[in-house]
Amino acid sequence: KTAGDVDASGSIDAIDFALMKQYLLKIIEKFPADTGVVNPPVRPIPDPSYSELKTNSKLPDPFKFYNGDEVTTKADWINRQKEISYLAQKFEYGFKPEAPDSVKGSFSSNKITVTVTDNGKSISFSCSISYPSTGKAPYPAVIGIGMNTLNTSTLTKLGCALITFPCDELGAQSGASSRGTGKFYDLYGKNHSAGSLMAWAWGVDRLIDALESTPAANIDAKHLGVTGGSRYGKGALACGAFNERIALTIPQESGAGGAASWRVSDWQKSKGQNVQTAGQIVTENPWQGSAFSQFGSSVTKLPFDHHMIEGLCAPRGLLVIENSQMEWLGNVSCFTTGKTAHMIYEALGVPDSMGYSSVGHPDHCGYPASQIPELEAFVKKFLLDDSSASTAYMKQDGGVTFDKATWVDWDIPALK
Ligand code: MCU
Numbered sequence: 001k002t003a004g005d006v007d008a009s010g011s012i013d014a015i016d017f018a019l020m021k022q023y024l025l026k027i028i029e030k031f032p033a034d035t036g037v038v039n040p041p042v043r044p045i046p047d048p049s050y051s052e053l054k055t056n057s058k059l060p061d062p063f064k065f066y067n068g069d070e071v072t073t074k075a076d077w078i079n080r081q082k083e084i085s086y087l088a089q090k091f092e093y094g095f096k097p098e099a100p101d102s103v104k105g106s107f108s109s110n111k112i113t114v115t116v117t118d119n120g121k122s123i124s125f126s127c128s129i130s131y132p133s134t135g136k137a138p139y140p141a142v143i144g145i146g147m148n149t150l151n152t153s154t155l156t157k158l159g160c161a162l163i164t165f166p167c168d169e170l171g172a173q174s175g176a177s178s179r180g181t182g183k184f185y186d187l188y189g190k191n192h193s194a195g196s197l198m199a200w201a202w203g204v205d206r207l208i209d210a211l212e213s214t215p216a217a218n219i220d221a222k223h224l225g226v227t228g229g230s231r232y233g234k235g236a237l238a239c240g241a242f243n244e245r246i247a248l249t250i251p252q253e254s255g256a257g258g259a260a261s262w263r264v265s266d267w268q269k270s271k272g273q274n275v276q277t278a279g280q281i282v283t284e285n286p287w288q289g290s291a292f293s294q295f296g297s298s299v300t301k302l303p304f305d306h307h308m309i310e311g312l313c314a315p316r317g318l319l320v321i322e323n324s325q326m327e328w329l330g331n332v333s334c335f336t337t338g339k340t341a342h343m344i345y346e347a348l349g350v351p352d353s354m355g356y357s358s359v360g361h362p363d364h365c366g367y368p369a370s371q372i373p374e375l376e377a378f379v380k381k382f383l384l385d386d387s388s389a390s391t392a393y394m395k396q397d398g399g400v401t402f403d404k405a406t407w408v409d410w411d412i413p414a415l416k
Pocket residue numbers: 229230231232253254255256276284329
């Protein structure tokens with residue numbers, strides 16, 4: 001905190017205390033156990049201003065810290081993820097508040113009601129749960145942002161519960177002027193930096209708090225997936241990227257702000273294709289934080305791109321489902337992001353924990369039968385602990401190719 005944050009009488013006001021609490025919680029946050037790396041030395045997180053950012057027309061190197069230091073170990077990668085997460089929150093998504101003062105869950109009629117109290121204010125929201133007729137309680141579950149547009153019969157047949165998360169209640173997306181509307185903003189103020197995708201990611205975190213403390217809901221909070229289609233797919237990726245308790249992330253046909261790369265989408269647009277770009281998205285809806293509008297025509301200044309947002313999920317499960325027939329999503333952009341994010345999983349020695357599958361079909365967010373095998377395999381491996389499931393998928397139809405030389409000027413290190 002700087003002197004400017006202290007008021008004239010020399011005291012720090014209540015809002016500063018809330019912020020300080022967030023910073024402290026960030027510092028003591030647990031490191032993920034599943035990497036086998038428990039305590040990397042703490043590195044200071046860089047905090048560049050917009051004007052200090054350097055232009056980079058390639059997809060930025062995930063394996064170089066912001067100051068240029070190399071990432072050579074898995075412990076370094078954990079620190080690099082923290083750095084990427086901070087930069088992505090500062091410049092794109094807005095900040096996710098840390099654990100609030102209290103979260104309570106109550107369960108009745110197949111519905112869990114989540115009540116969150118922070119800084120003397122409370123909100124609550126309810127999520128419906130539909131239980132499978134097979135499988136074992138407590139059930140693994142897939143959280144649908146908005147609604148679940150995946151092939152739900154595949155999920156229930158495998159014994160997964162489906163949870164509907166009412167994202168629009170938390171953060172509105174009914175046009176650019178709806179910024180700051182919804183229960184998240186009732187709690188944290190309408191000028192909070194978070195865009196609605198981050199408001200949803202925060203809400204899913206609170207849902208998980210409630211699932212953990214509400215045994216009556218009968219959900220295994222250690223085996224949770226998150227999904228969503230289209231705009232809700234952008235949200236699903238945000239949930240997986242910013243919450244280590246999500247075991248499997250499945251964004252579906254999410255395009256720009258999700259599975260696409262800002263840089264490659266701009267390039268596709270420059271070739272005359274009708275692809276959604278940063279310049280357009282900031283005018284459509286408040287999905288991103290307000291700081292992102294600075295990048296509408298300067299995405300090459302972003303110190304990350306969406307291969308690194310997908311990389312925030314690593315080494316956890318990630319299955320990207322796309323539709324190469326929908327021009328607006330940016331088929332080359334999504335494939336390029338998928339291939340480069342996969343390089344992160346390769347460096348971590350878990351290439352098969354991330355899959356990419358794009359099949360062209362005319363119905364946006366319909367789920368073609370040809371993509372069911374990969375869905376089944378990822379659910380088995382990450383939600384049902386079936387290590388025999390084969391999840392090596394890098395599927396792309398329609399002659400879409402990955403031009404590595406144009407986009408990537410870094411190599412895959414073998415992280416120790
Ligand atoms: C792909 O998701 C979005 C897209 O980003 C928007 O530009 C468009 O308006 O809506 C799509 C969507 O959510 O469709 C249901």
